[in-house]
Amino acid sequence: MTNETVASLIARSNRLGADKRNTNYAGGNTSAKGTERDPVTGEDVELLWVKGSGGDLGTLAEKGLAVLRLDRMRALVDVYPGLDREDEMVAAFDYCLHGKGGAAPSIDTAMHGLVDAAHVDHLHPDSGIAIATAADGEKLTADIFGDKVVWVPWRRPGFQLGLDIAEIKKQNPQAIGCILGGHGITSWGETAEESEANSLHIIRTAEEYIAANGRENPFGAAKAGFGALGEGERRAKAAALAPVIRGLASADKPQVGHFTDSAEVLDFLGSERLDELAALGTSCPDHFLRTKVKPMVLDLPADASIEDAKARLGELHAAYREDYAAYYNRYADGASPAMRGADPAIVLVPGVGMFSFGKDKQTARVAGEFYVNAINVMRGAEAISTYAPIDEREKFRIEYWALEEAKLARMPKPKPLATRIALVTGAASGIGKAIAERLAAEGACVVIADLDLEKAQAVAAEIGSTDVAVGVRADVTNEDEVEAAINEAVLAFGGLDLVVNNAGLSLSKSLLETTVKDWDLQHNVMAKGSFLVSRAAARVLIDQEMGGDVVYISSKNSVFAGPNNIAYSATKADQAHQVRLLAAELGEHGVKVNGINPDGVVRGSGIFAGGWGAKRAAVYGVEEEDLGKFYAQRTLLKREVLPENVANAVFALCSADLSHTTGLHIPVDAGVAAAFLR
Known part of the structure; x- marks a missing residue:
């Protein structure tokens, strides 16, 4: 059962974390001290509950807290070996843990345990970091807060910083907190309410001071030609550039992307001082650990052509990698970890917006959010002083x-399709839905494309948040809608790796009953639709230079001649040959193209539920509810084919195990001898 101290700590943390003016995602930590009965001795023991490593204040739950015995934690002061060996103290925290479970203690645990206050908040508010990164931050702290808030010169997070703040609290009994140079704020209180109020007082007072005393246009005047394009033109250009940028940002390892064109980003990108300030990089450790030491900035005006922008991005990327390697070599020594990668995490395109990258969509999105925090920090610091982040060596x-x-080594092993971005057509039901669910379960980001937008969005919501799946409308017979859907996919996740041509329908009619309208409808949806989707996707895949997969859900009917099925079977044969043609054409770009030939999938199928099942049952002289059993009995394995069986085959084709397979059709029909491939 959660005790009152823990409950109030979680409630306070969630309130503070819900407002991004107070702290960034997964940034900062909160704590509370209290007593609880030790089950071994039966005596009360004084404990520290503190947000653990990697958690987020806004969503913090009890399992995200580390719980430590205060007597043991405070005893670490007596064995502290000094600043040169302070990292050893993090491992020592494990020997102070109380009970089992809970989160791993973070580097900031000492700050919370050693400060003599029942409740402590350490936060990364934009306004507080603006003061912390101002060239005259110490003077500003005194001018703004008097003796209620104390300045702490930059020190890397760790045990010594905890000792420093504890001493400041002791020497300044009137103080409610401190500004940590280059970093953030820490505040305290004897009650949860007092600590929260003190945190908000520091944050809001800093905001009000900057607003009242800051100069206009801290980023300088608007730079001619670099202002924001109109929304439609801006997003179209972003979609055209995103695959190229993602490919560049994935030179070392594949990344997922996120696009941001918020007002504060566009204002920064259109300013005279963009290059100067961007080169300084971010300051708060939480910021630059996710955004890298500095962004890559396209130095062309907003109206530069797509081709010119692509070419220049390639040149800038090569220069960025050289510069990052030089940065690494300047400071690395024999004990340094190997360079993790020299690609940018943030790419700024004036007039268009910001592209951010990470190992998954959430990481990419949060990296972008952190850079927006950094923009706000730079604006605040420049408004009242000069932005002066911590130096490069400290970074x-x-x-x-x-x-x-x-x-990083403790992170779980990525799933097989991690970093891959998939678009599945006709994915709001049946086979398409099963494919989308399987790809997402294997780690892919998934775009659910369907004629019915509401159903597409509902399926995406079932799969997960917008960091995992999004729903888009796509009439695959309409060239403009197909292009729009591909663009939405690219803007949602940065690019595209895997396309499944699944959208389809069928009309069961004999030759003489089949009308031209019937013929055109089926060929438009499946033959033409697959062509349009594959063509639009191929442009993205080629620009990315990361390879990829295109999978066609064809049918055993592409090679098997059944009765009363001419339009459907003919268009499936068209799709089957598209697989061979595109495999031959796209192979030089590393793109694999394969197909799957299912037998009739009755259960969960939108096609069969739409009347096709009844007509096929009539052709074979069975009841509609028995059609699946009928199909199963005519197979060699006597098994009914389900949507999940098709989804399994899609995953196999796109997995690393079949990295050398293209132009293949896989039967998923439980064995129909007449449909054997020859």
């Missing part, structure tokens, strides 16, 4: 910190 020490390397 390197944190980026390549052994503790950070150990944290």
Whole structure:
């Protein structure tokens, strides 16, 4: 059962974390001290509950807290070996843990345990970091807060910083908190309410001071030709450039992307001082650990042609990698971890917006959010002073910190399709839905494309958040809608790796009953539709230079001649040959093209539920509810084919195990001898 101290800590943390003016995602930590009965001795023991490593305040739950015995934690002061060996103290926290479960203690645990206050908040508010990164931050702190808030010169997070703040609290009994140079704020209180109020007082007071005293246009005047394009033109250009940018950002390892064209980003990108300030990089450790030491900035005006922008991006990327390698080599020593990669995490395109990248969509999105925080920090610092982030050597020490390397090593192994972005047509039901669900379960980001937007969005919501799946409308017979759907996919996740041509329908009629309208409808949806989707996707895949997969859900009917089925079977044969043609054409770009030939999938199928099942049952002289059993009995394995069986085959084709397979059709029909491939 959650005790009152823990409950109030979680409630306070969630309130503070819900407002991004107070702290960034997964940034900062909160704590509370209290007593609980020790089940071994039966005596009360004083404990510290503190947000653990990697958690987020806004969504913090009890399992995200580390719980430590305060007597043991405070005893660490007596064995502290000094600043040169302070990293050893993180491992010592494990010997102070109380009970089992809970989160791993973070590097900031000492700050919370050693400060003599029942409740402590450490936060990364934009307004507080603006003061912390101002060239005259110490003077500003005194001018703004008097003696209620104390300035702490930059020190890397760790045990010594905890000792420093504890001493400041002791020497300044009137103080409610401090500004940590280059970093953020820490505040405290004897009650949860007091600590929260003190945190908000520091944050809001800093905001009000900057608003009242800051100069206009801290980024300088608007730069001619670099202002924001209109929304439609801006997003179209973003969609055209995104695959190229993602490919560049994935030179070392594949990345997922996120696009941001918020007002604060566009304002920064259109300013005279963009290049100067961007080169300074971010300051707060939480910021630059996710955004890298500095962004890559396209130095062309907003109206530069797509081709010119693509060419220049390639040149800038090569220069960025050289510059990052030089940065690494300046500060690395024999004990430094190997360079993790030299590609940018943030790419800024004036007039268009910001592209951010990470190992998954959430990481990419959060990297973008952190850079927006950094923009706000730079604006605040420049409004009242001069932006002066921590120096490059300190950034390197944190980026390549052994503790950070150990944290990365503890991350779970990525799923097989991690970083891959998939678009599945006709995915709001049946086979398409099963494919989308399987790809997402294997780690892919999935775009659910369907004629019915509401159903597409509902399926996406079932699969997960917008960091995992999004729903888009796509009439695959309409060239403009197909292009729009591909663009939405690219803007949602940065690019595209895997396309499944699944959208389809069928009309069961004999030759003489089949009308031209019937013929055109089926060929438009499946033959023409697959062509339009594959063509639009191929442009993205080629621009990315990352390879990819195109999968056609064809049918055993592409090679098997059945009765009363001429239009459907003919268009499936068209799709089957598209597989061979595109495999031959796209192979030079590393794109694999394969097909799957299912037998009739009755259960869960939108096609069969729409009347096709009844007509096929009539052709074979069975009841409609028995059609699946009928199909099963005519197979060699006597098994009914389900949507999940088709989804399994799609996953196999797109997995690393079949990396050398293209131009193949896989039967998923439980064995129909007449449909054997020859």
